[in-house]
Amino acid sequence: MTAARTSLRKRAGNGATRRNDADEIGLDALVGHAGYAVRRFQLWIFQDFIKTLAEVDIRPTQYSVLTVIGANPGLSQMAVAKRLGIERARLVHLLDGLEQRKLVKRIKSKADRRSHALHLTAQGETEITRFKRLAARHERNVEDRIGKENRERLLQILAGFT
Amino acid sequence: MTAARTSLRKRAGNGATRRNDADEIGLDALVGHAGYAVRRFQLWIFQDFIKTLAEVDIRPTQYSVLTVIGANPGLSQMAVAKRLGIERARLVHLLDGLEQRKLVKRIKSKADRRSHALHLTAQGETEITRFKRLAARHERNVEDRIGKENRERLLQILAGFT
DNA sequence: TATTGTTATACTCTATAACTATA
DNA sequence: TATAGTTATAGAGTATAACAATA
Numbered sequence: 001m002t003a004a005r006t007s008l009r010k011r012a013g014n015g016a017t018r019r020n021d022a023d024e025i026g027l028d029a030l031v032g033h034a035g036y037a038v039r040r041f042q043l044w045i046f047q048d049f050i051k052t053l054a055e056v057d058i059r060p061t062q063y064s065v066l067t068v069i070g071a072n073p074g075l076s077q078m079a080v081a082k083r084l085g086i087e088r089a090r091l092v093h094l095l096d097g098l099e100q101r102k103l104v105k106r107i108k109s110k111a112d113r114r115s116h117a118l119h120l121t122a123q124g125e126t127e128i129t130r131f132k133r134l135a136a137r138h139e140r141n142v143e144d145r146i147g148k149e150n151r152e153r154l155l156q157i158l159a160g161f162t
Numbered sequence: 163m164t165a166a167r168t169s170l171r172k173r174a175g176n177g178a179t180r181r182n183d184a185d186e187i188g189l190d191a192l193v194g195h196a197g198y199a200v201r202r203f204q205l206w207i208f209q210d211f212i213k214t215l216a217e218v219d220i221r222p223t224q225y226s227v228l229t230v231i232g233a234n235p236g237l238s239q240m241a242v243a244k245r246l247g248i249e250r251a252r253l254v255h256l257l258d259g260l261e262q263r264k265l266v267k268r269i270k271s272k273a274d275r276r277s278h279a280l281h282l283t284a285q286g287e288t289e290i291t292r293f294k295r296l297a298a299r300h301e302r303n304v305e306d307r308i309g310k311e312n313r314e315r316l317l318q319i320l321a322g323f324t
Numbered sequence: 325t326a327t328t329g330t331t332a333t334a335c336t337c338t339a340t341a342a343c344t345a346t347a
Numbered sequence: 348t349a350t351a352g353t354t355a356t357a358g359a360g361t362a363t364a365a366c367a368a369t370a
Binding site: 025026027028029030031032033034035036037038039040041042043044045046049060064067068070071072075079080083085132135138139142145146150151153154155157158159160161162 | 187188189190191192193194195196197198199200201202203204205206207208211222226229230232233234237241242245247294297300301304307308312313315316317319320321322323324
Binding site: 076077078088089091092106112113114115116 | 350351352353354355
């Protein structure tokens with residue numbers, strides 16, 4: 001009893017209004033909000049992705065752009081932006097970076113000279129296999145963290161948002 | 163056969179390199195990445211939260227701060243920041259806004275004069291019940307979107323990240 | 325010396341608007 | 348007139364570093 005009470009007060013000398021200090025703080029209504037849990041999980045998962053792919057300096061959004069272009073060569077910037085839910089203005093900068101790194105090339109479309117057909121370069125094709133290998137390692141980290149079945153259940157539940 | 167092929171080419175007049183235009187674009191390796199699904203879901207859920215609480219002008223982070231202070235009056239800014247995974251520098255600005263709106267007050271701690279004890283104001287106590295009512299409505303939107311059981315499964319799977 | 329709150333800076337991301345060249 | 352790509356700007360959000368007051 002006294003022990004339980006003490007565990008709620010980290011430093012006994014604190015003022016009467018101070019109750020606890022870090023982990024023992026209740027979240028009240030926040031527990032039970034899907035959005036809060038999802039936000040915290042997303043922070044964790046992106047941090048792990050960035051860390052796991054740090055050696056190739058590829059961030060989640062860059063990876064998604066490369067993957068979609070690789071699987072659908074010739075797409076326009078608009079099509080990629082729409083498909084991934086990225087602003088087309090932002091995709092311009094993302095592609096600038098990937099083009100400077102010789103991973104992607106923009107080819108002027110003959111059919112519609114306003115638009116660019118996006119392709120991986122030969123180097124991009126080569127490197128993306130390494131990115132995918134590292135991304136698979138990251139995915140195993142997720143499994144280790146939440147469990148193999150839970151990860152699959154998660155993918156099923158959220159399949160409608162991809 | 164021809165029909166299936168045509169469905170992959172939205173406008174027949176396009177150049178040979180252009181294949182498809184919007185929804186029909188394959189994600190390839192992206193499907194199967196928990197991080198991608200979680201990111202897209204998080205975007206949706208935050209947008210719905212913002213929309214549902216637009217009439218009270220409360221965003222997800224503000225709601226989480228108010229909820230934690232309400233459930234743990236007297237907390238320091240450091241304690242709130244740590245508990246919610248917010249930078250303490252950012253919490254300063256968040257609290258500035260909530261204090262100007264008379265929802266929160268900072269009280270100088272007598273025990274440790276470096277720190278502030280955070281409390282909801284009387285007005286904050288009143289208004290938070292309205293915020294919680296709207297947040298519950300948002301939560302029902304999530305249920306409508308992914309299903310009641312799936313939402314609960316999700317909360318279970320991600321409980322370790324809150 | 326270390327910590328709390330604060331200020332400031334930089335970088336990422338989102339949201340717009342406007343411009344150009346094409347259609 | 349509408350669209351694709353671009354440029355620019357403003358606002359969140361994140362990540363740091365440094366400072367004053369206090370421990």
